[in-house]
Every structure is written in C-alpha cells, then in structure tokens.
Amino acid sequence: MIHAPGFGLALTLLAYLGAGELHRRLGRPALLAPVLVAMIVVSVVLELLGISYEEYLASVSVLTLLLGPATVALALPLLRSGRALLADRLAVLVTLLVTGAVSVGVTVGALTALGSSDSVVLTTLPRSVTTPVALTVGETIGANTTLAVVLTLVSGVLGATVAPWLLDRVRVGDPRARGFAIGMVSHGIGTSRALAESDVAGGWSSAAMVLNALAMTVVLPVVAQAFH
C-alpha cells in the first residue's frame, strides 16, 4: 500500500487537514503554522516507512502542477484593492522600491561580509517572495530551490509571529502601512496574519505580496548576474 501512486498525496492531504484542525483547536498559535507541522509529519512518516523523496515527489506532482495556476490567481487580491492602491500609487511605488533595495542590500551585504559562498547568496535572495514565485525565480537564477523554500517559510513565520510586535515598537499604526509592510517581507503566511488584524491590513498585505513578487521577478535575475 505504501508504494501505491496515491500514497504520498493522501499522506500530504491528511497531514495538512490534521495540522489545520490542531492549529484551530489550540487557538491559532503562529509558531504551529499548519504548513510547518504538516511538513514535519510527512518527513517523519516518509523516513519511518523508508520512502525516498523522489518517489514521494512523483506522487504529489499534481500539487506541484497547481503552483502555476495559483501564481496566476495572485492577480485577484491586487484587483480587489486596485482602487485604493491607485489613489496612493506614488507612496506605494516609493515604498516598494526603497524596501526592495534595503531587503536585497542587507541580504547580499550580510552574507558577503560573513564570507558565504555565492550559491548561498543566490539561494537566500528570493526569500521575501511568495513561495510559488520564489520557486520559479530560484530556478531562473540557479538557487538551491528546496533550501530557498525553507528560508521563504522562515520569513513567513517570522512575519506572522514578531511583525505586529515590531511594527508597534516603531509606531506604525496605520492598518494600510502595517499590512503592506507585512506583505512585503513575509508574503502569504504574513498576509494571513494581517487579515486577522483587519480586512484593510489583509488587502494591503496581499497587494504588497504580489507587487513584491513582480518587482523581485524582474530585479533578482539582474542582481544574480553578479554572483555567477
């Protein structure tokens, strides 16, 4: 049974649904994000049953396939908050550019200063981008995509846990600015946290996530040239 083609997919769906239910019952603690719990459960089960990652990956290929249409679907949150964004387009654009520069600058600066190899720098670059886009961008620039995904998830969980606290410390109270900031640095996982604050914060967060993904898709291949 464990080598049936549907086993990996069934395991993944069950782990995701179970982790979601657990998360709901414990009062939605940010650290126990369902995606993290499910990932660990699936890894442990594969290890215990001696199923290789390649075999598992073949079984869940339908999920990998859905990343494409899911990326296209990211246009919808942007369309929904389109009018508010257009009204403040200059503020949004400046924030997007400044934050993008700071984010890429700190990543490259810190890793170069600490003597990391070029491949580590390439892998860390797509970190702030929503995962489906991070995966494709990572492939384009020659990053280690599986490691890039972990760093993306870490950013997301950081956003869901400490971002509201950090924004309080620097007195950012405007729900639009709070949402946008969270979406810029921690994409979908942060967006779900911003949605819990308010609809306005959630809308601006998903818009920031999509705009950042678009900007980074264009910028990162250029930055990556320097490390090849």
Added chain:
Amino acid sequence: MKPPRGWPEHVPAVLAALALLLGLQLLGTLVVDLAHLPVPGAVVGLFVLLVVGARFRGFAARVEPAANPLLKHLQLLFIPPGVGALTQLSTIAQSAAPLAVAVVGSFALGLVVAGVVLQKLLRRKVVS
C-alpha cells in the same frame, strides 16, 4: 451595482475556472519563450489576468471559482518542497549563522522601512 457575471449555470465553474487559469499560465509561457524573457510564464499570466481583469470585471469573476480555494490553501502546495528542504538540513546547518543574520536582518529592516516609509507618505497626503 449588479455583481459581475460568472459562468452560466450549466458549466462546472471550478473546472472551467481552473482551465482558464492554466490557459493564462500557458499563454504566459508562450510569451516568455517567444520573447526570451527572464521571468516565469505564470508571472506573465498573472500580469495578463491583472490587465484584462481590470478592464472586464466578468473575466475576473470567471476565474474566482478555482482561484479562491487555491489562494486560501496556497500553503498546501508548499509542503512537497518543504519536505525536500528538511532532507537538506545539513546544508543549512553548515551556514546557519550567516543565513540567520541575513534572513532575520533583511526581514526586520525591510519590515520597519516599509511600515515607516509608507505611513509617512500616506499621512503627508492626508494633510496636504
């Protein structure tokens, strides 16, 4: 205002919407291949949906039956690559310290800069 029209009742909306999303992705891939763009086809598809959807509300409504559940459970799609990443923990451990500095540093600075800059700019507009 009338709600934008979706699919006719006899069409299975989720399947039709999924086909439309895949079609947009493939169209994007075609454009990328022909123009040799350094971006993923799906991102071009996103852009096409954005432009067409802004002009025709009904088009966005026809994508929603598949797009909404996909966006709501986007995280499910990250489990397979995440599992792959757990198998690479040794690579992370090797360069753990620099990675932590880079990720936490760019996260915290990016967050604060984005929040402070946007709030300042939005406020200035209200005053003037």
